[in-house]
Structure formats: structure tokens, C-alpha cells
Amino acid sequence: MNAHAVWAHPLLLAQVLRPRRDGRSEVALRVDALGNPRQALALEQAIRALPGVQRVAILPAARRLRVVWDAQRLTLDALVERCAALRCPATPLPHDDADDARAAELHDALKRLLVAGMCMMQVMAYALVIYIGAVDFVDFTTRGLFRWLGFLTTIPLVAYSAQPFFAGAVGELRECRLGIHLPVALAVALVFLASAVNTLRGSGEVYFDSVSMFVFLLLAARYVELRARHHGTAQGDAAIDAAPLLAQRRRGDGTLETVPALALRTGDRVHVAEGDTVPADGVLETASARLDEALLTGESRPVLRRRGDALVAGSVLLDGPATLRVERSGKATTVARIGALAARARQSRSFATASDRDIARFVARVLALTALTAIGWLLVDPARAFDAALAVLVVACPCAFALTAPAASIRALAALARRGVLVTDSAALSRLARVDIALFDKTGTLGVPRLDLAAIEPLRSGSREEALALAATLARESSHPLARALADAAGQTAPAQQAERVEAVAGAGLRGTLAGRELRLGRADFALGHAPPIESQHDALLLADADGAIAAFRLDECPRHDAQATLDALRTDGVAPLVASGDAPGRVAALAAVLGIADWRARQTPDDKLALLRQLRADGHVVLAVGDGSNDAPILAGADVSAALASGTGLAQAHADLLLMDDRLAGLAFARGVAGQVQRIVAQGRRWSLAYNLCAVPFAAFGFVPPWLAGIGMSLSSLAVVLNALRAGRDGGEPREELRA
Known part of the structure; x- marks a missing residue:
């Protein structure tokens, strides 16, 4: 039987193949030979020559190969066999629905940004003719033509590119809360509608250039922030899942057959070779075996198991071979249950921050000022009510709130990435600045x-x-x-x-x-x-x-070489360290004593760690959790902020807000410094917004600021905010010299 024929099994196909809308299939292959450029080129050319292959994408850094093809013309086992024939063994990887959703989200944001950019450039060109007409003679027919061209070009921008803002505003109204989308959507809609009415009647001002620029700027900030966040999350792709996809099952006659790990049933006898990963939970039938369970249980040393002892999926057999009698497989394994626990913890995590409350209050005040302005002018001069109210809405539109945090976060993400710290959730930076307790795992985290x-x-x-x-x-x-x-x-x-x-x-x-x-x-x-x-x-x-x-x-x-310096830096910054480990009390106490940590817990299961985390949060603490193993995933998912090491499991990385790609804890202290700087920059942006509105809103309310001038003021205010935000990560977040060493 062909050794690769197992990849034709329906259970495996369901795990690794991603069906596409065009009817084709997509698979990600792990190919270690991609590190050799000549082999990578030969492999790509050979795969492109196969029947039904539409596209081949190589990611050398991640050792990944993505293939899109017609599964009716070429089977997966034939594709894997072809790779093996070229001396480039390939292992299909499980497709991630979350990864697919992220790719679709990013693709959608890029399309909206491109449409907004093209429309904005065209509208600016048409507006130039109208601006020239304000200082030099341009006949009314020509001006009318370019007003209509601006109107027609702005329609796709408002109807398509600005759709996320309208959808967000509708969602905020349904939830009975005030957010940033509502004033943005109102400003875009009202400015566009007023300009459209003036275009149809042939008189009055039009502001298509202002609304197009406004939408483009916001979409650009949103896209860059989204891309940075997704890039950080994708760094865990190179990690292999704790439990393998395949297993060597022993038949009744003693021979071995390769089967999907999901196909294992209770009572099956599985052969595990030395260095392989245990594919299911079960009982050891061999006399003895030594396993590495550090990434699953927190045990720092290889563990000796004897006949009759339980083995957990995801542990690595150091001395083999061994025979395992299966008790649980698939979603019933320990690793899968820990993953489900982590998912529930993440879903239950709620972060209602002071920032959200401040934005809600700001938006309420803007809307109230707009309404009061409209009512006041309706009583005095109804003809000027709309323009004055529109000017107030545009002038007071909370662009500082909309752009300060994303711009500062984007700059901070880049600075952190250069230091080997990848942030998968940019909102974690604001929480990191408020952390007062750091909950560390021991084995693999504080201890090497x-x-x-x-x-x-x-x-x-x-x-x-x-x-x-x-x-x-x-x-x-x-x-x-x-x-x-x-x-x-x-x-x-x-x-x-x-x-x-x-x-x-x-x-x-x-x-x-x-x-x-x-x-x-x-x-x-x-x-x-x-x-x-x-x-x-x-x-x-x-x-x-x-x-x-x-x-x-x-x-x-x-201890890690930089563990002591990092802990000292965190203590100086008001963050108290705490250790919770699955290791033995003696070893936890010894390492804690060396690092000067007074508060530590040993023999902690994932449930114990999660209970400790919940107690700390109930006591009012803001908790940073740091770990590297699958048993740390629940607290990484449930903590206010979480960090995982690049040497940790894919499950731990998937639930972490920060990834320490160089395996250096010093990145935590640097990230804490950058987070504090981002918080200060956001506060500066809000103070600027307050001062700007106090100066500009009264003039707009009394009719001294036309909507076009309000749009210019809004743009200049946004530019000032963005330039200030670019300081994030330049100073104030620099680590001390001992942390860099």
C-alpha cells in the first residue's frame, strides 16, 4: 500500500482541506526543504505542472507551501507523493477557520481602502476646478459638470468604502450605546447628502472632497492596524499542533497501519516511535518509557512512565519505541479539553475600559451640541440651521479619538516587532499599561x-x-x-x-x-x-x-539569563511577580528563591491556574499572564494581558496577546514602557481634541465656520494627532542596558 494513501482518508481531508468558493480546494503543507532555494524552486515548478493546480505560494520563513487546485483532477495523496518523489517530504497542516476569517477580513478592508483612494484622487481633481472658480472665472456650465462628476465619483466611496462605519453605527444603536462609528457615519451621511442636494439644485456648497478625504484617512488607519494585528497572530502558524494528525495503529496480526489520529478508538493499540508525539490519551503497555511533558504539564524534567501509567496526547517520547492502548482521542484528549477551556475563558473575557466610556460621553456631547445648534438657528434663521449644525458636527467629529489610538498603536506595534515582540491584539497595549500583577509559569518561562x-x-x-x-x-x-x-x-x-x-x-x-x-x-x-x-x-x-x-x-x-533583570524592571514599574507552575514544590520554591519571588504556587493544574487568575481579577488586579505550554492556554486566554514565548506550543501562542519571538523576557519590560508611552500619547490627543473643540465649536455654532472650512480644520487636526502619534516607541520605551544584553 502506498505510504501516502492515508491522506485520502475522509477524516484527514476534512481536517486539512479548505474548500473555496470557486469549487477548488486549498491546502497548507509543511515542507522543511523550502529552506533550500534551489529545492524550493524545483518543487514549485513541479507542482505547477501537475494537473488541476491553479496557484502555488511559498512561505520560506514558515516552511509552508500553499496549493490551490482542482481536487477532482488531483488527489491530496498524489500531491504529497509528488513532493516526496522530489525529496521534499510534505506534511499537510490542519486548516484554521480563524485564519480564513482573518484573511477574508483583511482582504475586504483592502478593497474598501483601494476604492476610497481611487475615488478620493478623482474627487480632488474635480474639486480643483471648483476651487479655481472661487478666485478666477470658470463658467457655470463647467463648474456644474465638475460638481456632478464629484457627486457620481463619491457615490461608490460612500456606498461601499464607508459601509463599515454605517454598519458599526447601526450596531451601536442596536446595543443602545454611543461609540465612535455613530458621529463618523452621521458626518459622512450628512455632508454627502447636503452636497448631493446642492448638486441637484445647482446652487450652494459641495464638500465631496472633504468627505472622501475623511473616509480614506479613517480606512487607512483601520487597515494598517488590522494588518499589524493579523500579522502578529499569524506568527504562530509555523508551530505544529501538540497532537499529530497521523498514528501508527497495530492490526490484529501485529502489523502496523497508518491511520488518522481522529480515527483511533478506545482499545486500539498504537505504536509510538522514539522522538514521535503521542497521538492520543491512553495507557502505556511497554515496560517503561521516558517522556517530555514540559509543554503540557509544566514538569521541567523528562518523566518516567511505567506499564499501566497514563500518557497524554502531545507529550514526546524520548526513549522508544512504546506501545499505547488508546482511551481517548480527538476532542476528548487532554490537549483538546485544555483548548476548549481556553476558548471559553476568552469568550467570557470582557474589557469595558475607561476609554470606551470617555468616547461615549464625548459622542453624546457632540450630538447634543449639534442638536442645540440646529434648534437655535431654526429659531433665529432657519436657512442657516443646516449649514451651522453640519459645521458643528464636522468640527467636533471625534477624529482625535478615531485616529490617535490606532496611529499610536501602529507605530508601537512596529517598534515592538523590531524588538522581537509581536502584538496580536493592539487593544492589549492599553491594558498592559495598567497591569499590576504578572502571573508567570515556571518551566520554560522563568526557568530555561x-x-x-x-x-x-x-x-x-x-x-x-x-x-x-x-x-x-x-x-x-x-x-x-x-x-x-x-x-x-x-x-x-x-x-x-x-x-x-x-x-x-x-x-x-x-x-x-x-x-x-x-x-x-x-x-x-x-x-x-x-x-x-x-x-x-x-x-x-x-x-x-x-x-x-x-x-x-x-x-x-x-533561570533565564534576563529573568532577574526583567522582574526587577517590572517591580520598579509597580508590577508584582507571582509564579504558578505545574512543577514540584521543591523546584518551584528553589527557582522562586533565586529570583526573589515571594509568592508562588506549585502543582497547579490548568483549572487551578484559571481559578487563581479569576480570584486576582475579582480582587481588582489587572493581570499579565506569561507562559509557554498548552496547560497555560486557559490563563493566557482569560488574563487581562497575556504573553507567550516563541518556543511555546501553538495552543499557547494562539491565546496570547504578545509573542516574545526571540524567547527573551526583556521584551515584557520594553512592551510595558511602550504601552505607557502610547497611553500618554492617547491622553495628549484627547487633550488636543478638547482644546480644539473648545476653540472651534463656538465659532461653528454661531455660523462663522462654513462646512468646507470645518472639513479643513478637521483634517489638520487629524494630521497633528497622527504626527504626534508617530513618536510612540521612539523614546520612553527603551529598555535598560542590562535588559538588552
Whole structure:
């Protein structure tokens, strides 16, 4: 049977194929060979030559290949087989409905912006003729023609490009709240309708240029902000899901078959090779196995499981192979349930900020002033009521509120991206400036998942250096993380001769012969051949020979190189650190003591962490959650602000507001500084808006400001706000030198 035929299974096709409106299919393939330009070019040309292929897009940085083709003419398994034949093995990736929705949203925003830009340029050209007529003679027929051309060109801009503002205004009215869309929609509609009426009757002022410029500016800010946010979210695409799509199921006759992981049923026996990911929750049937569960449970060290112990989907088998009896698969696995818990936490998260309340009050005042102006002129001179009310609405239109925050956020997002901090939700910056507690995971976040030699205990005669040299001789023959840490700590102190007949015993350790002397290095019971007499030796690597134990090597987790400086910077800025970890109390306490963290919790399940988060928020705290594992996803989704490391799981990254792409915690302190600066710039924009309105609105209300001049004033005010917002990230957010190092 073809090894790639499994990709014709309906369950897998439903996971990886995205049907398109034109009847074709789209798939994303993970191809590691795309890092080689020559192979990438050859692969692209070969795929384009296949029947039914319409489009091929290569994303070298993400090692991704997107193919759009006619599934009736070419099957997915044939496509994967073709890639394998070109020595570019490809693995289809699950299609993400959220990613599809983001792409559609961004595409729609771009189309509206392009239409607005083209219409604005044409309307400005037509308006130039009318402006010339104000200072030089232009016959009325020509002026009338260009007024009509401006009217016709503005129709698609108002009807199509400005549609999001009208839809937003309708939504705000349905929810009985005042937001930024309502005055924008009223200003656009009233200015356009007034200009249209004046065009039809052949007299009066027209302001098609003002309304087109207004819509274009707002759409441009909206599109750039949307693009930055989606780009940040898309950075998690290169991460592979915790649970694999395929599994090796053992048939009744003992042979293996490749099946979709979703097709696994309770009682199935699954073969897991060394280095592979466990595809389902189940029970271990092999004598023993050592697994890496750090990204799922928070356990910092490889975990030894014995026959009958439970294994969770998403953990990585370090010593194999192993046999698993399936108990839960698909959406019933631990990883899937954690993901569902995170989704519920995100849906229940509500952020009603002071900013929203300020905008509502501002909009209410603008509408009230507009109504009062109209009523006043209707009593004095009805002929001037509309123009005066329109001038007030345009002058007082809260463009500072509409443009200050997006412009400052866009500039801040760019500054943060250059520092390796990608923001997936720009609204998180305003919340980050108000954070007063930082809730950290330990393993992989504050502590590096690298084991460092902390102490050596000689248990017989001989120096520490001699014991370390002997252990390193065996350790150099293994790629196990513990052995690597031991070998690195030894440096060049190991004996010149190499150990002979070195054998790695799965889940136990190493044994070999050095100068005729048999040595064992590993778990205490393996090294001694029986249960250790000292309970504490369970946490140590033991080196022994035929005469007994030689030395114990105690390995501890080390803090990240910038963890202390980052925590100090956060404390100085009024943010108190707190650790919640799934690791053992002893290791959590040790790392917390090194970093000076007084408040810590150990053996925390995802539900425990979420309960702690809810208690902190109920006490009035604004919480920043930082983690890297799938077990951190619920608190990342439910926190006021969340940050995940690039080395973390895709599930953690999907629910994080900030991604630390260089795996440096210093990005948190820098982001906090930039967030504070953005908050100050937004406050400055609001103060400017208040001063501008206090000066301009009275003149507009008394009829001294025509709508066209109001439009110019609004544009200049918006320009001043945008230029001020460009300062975000330039100063004030710079990290201290020790954080950069």
C-alpha cells in the first residue's frame, strides 16, 4: 500500500482541506526543504505542472507551501507523493477557520481602502476646478459638470468604502450605546447628502472632497492596524499542533497501519516511535518509557512512565519505541479539553475600559451640541440651521479619538516587532499599561528548559573532578538532555580514552566500560541495581560501578539569563511577580528563591491556574499572564494581558496577546514602557481634541465656520494627532542596558 494513501482518508481531508468558493480546494503543507532555494524552486515548478493546480505560494520563513487546485483532477495523496518523489517530504497542516476569517477580513478592508483612494484622487481633481472658480472665472456650465462628476465619483466611496462605519453605527444603536462609528457615519451621511442636494439644485456648497478625504484617512488607519494585528497572530502558524494528525495503529496480526489520529478508538493499540508525539490519551503497555511533558504539564524534567501509567496526547517520547492502548482521542484528549477551556475563558473575557466610556460621553456631547445648534438657528434663521449644525458636527467629529489610538498603536506595534515582540491584539497595549500583577509559569518561562549542574556529591574516595570526568565519559555518548548537561559541565576534564560498549537503557540511563571498569550512570535504581537507600537520591543522577555508588549529580533548572533583570524592571514599574507552575514544590520554591519571588504556587493544574487568575481579577488586579505550554492556554486566554514565548506550543501562542519571538523576557519590560508611552500619547490627543473643540465649536455654532472650512480644520487636526502619534516607541520605551544584553 502506498505510504501516502492515508491522506485520502475522509477524516484527514476534512481536517486539512479548505474548500473555496470557486469549487477548488486549498491546502497548507509543511515542507522543511523550502529552506533550500534551489529545492524550493524545483518543487514549485513541479507542482505547477501537475494537473488541476491553479496557484502555488511559498512561505520560506514558515516552511509552508500553499496549493490551490482542482481536487477532482488531483488527489491530496498524489500531491504529497509528488513532493516526496522530489525529496521534499510534505506534511499537510490542519486548516484554521480563524485564519480564513482573518484573511477574508483583511482582504475586504483592502478593497474598501483601494476604492476610497481611487475615488478620493478623482474627487480632488474635480474639486480643483471648483476651487479655481472661487478666485478666477470658470463658467457655470463647467463648474456644474465638475460638481456632478464629484457627486457620481463619491457615490461608490460612500456606498461601499464607508459601509463599515454605517454598519458599526447601526450596531451601536442596536446595543443602545454611543461609540465612535455613530458621529463618523452621521458626518459622512450628512455632508454627502447636503452636497448631493446642492448638486441637484445647482446652487450652494459641495464638500465631496472633504468627505472622501475623511473616509480614506479613517480606512487607512483601520487597515494598517488590522494588518499589524493579523500579522502578529499569524506568527504562530509555523508551530505544529501538540497532537499529530497521523498514528501508527497495530492490526490484529501485529502489523502496523497508518491511520488518522481522529480515527483511533478506545482499545486500539498504537505504536509510538522514539522522538514521535503521542497521538492520543491512553495507557502505556511497554515496560517503561521516558517522556517530555514540559509543554503540557509544566514538569521541567523528562518523566518516567511505567506499564499501566497514563500518557497524554502531545507529550514526546524520548526513549522508544512504546506501545499505547488508546482511551481517548480527538476532542476528548487532554490537549483538546485544555483548548476548549481556553476558548471559553476568552469568550467570557470582557474589557469595558475607561476609554470606551470617555468616547461615549464625548459622542453624546457632540450630538447634543449639534442638536442645540440646529434648534437655535431654526429659531433665529432657519436657512442657516443646516449649514451651522453640519459645521458643528464636522468640527467636533471625534477624529482625535478615531485616529490617535490606532496611529499610536501602529507605530508601537512596529517598534515592538523590531524588538522581537509581536502584538496580536493592539487593544492589549492599553491594558498592559495598567497591569499590576504578572502571573508567570515556571518551566520554560522563568526557568530555561536546560539542566545545569548544581552540585556533585562524591560518595566514595576521590575528588569531585574525578567523578565528573568519569560520568562525562559516558554522558558524551548520549544525546539525552541530562547527559548533555553533564557533558557540558565537564568541559575538557574527561579522560582522554573513550568508554567502550556504551549502551543506553530506555528510561534508565547509560552503561559502559572504561579501562575494564564497568560504569553505570542514570536513575538510582538502575545504577545500583536495586532501590536506593537514600530517598533524596531519587532527584539525582547516580554514577556507580560494581562496588557501589561513586557520586551523585544533582541537576537544577536555571533561570533565564534576563529573568532577574526583567522582574526587577517590572517591580520598579509597580508590577508584582507571582509564579504558578505545574512543577514540584521543591523546584518551584528553589527557582522562586533565586529570583526573589515571594509568592508562588506549585502543582497547579490548568483549572487551578484559571481559578487563581479569576480570584486576582475579582480582587481588582489587572493581570499579565506569561507562559509557554498548552496547560497555560486557559490563563493566557482569560488574563487581562497575556504573553507567550516563541518556543511555546501553538495552543499557547494562539491565546496570547504578545509573542516574545526571540524567547527573551526583556521584551515584557520594553512592551510595558511602550504601552505607557502610547497611553500618554492617547491622553495628549484627547487633550488636543478638547482644546480644539473648545476653540472651534463656538465659532461653528454661531455660523462663522462654513462646512468646507470645518472639513479643513478637521483634517489638520487629524494630521497633528497622527504626527504626534508617530513618536510612540521612539523614546520612553527603551529598555535598560542590562535588559538588552
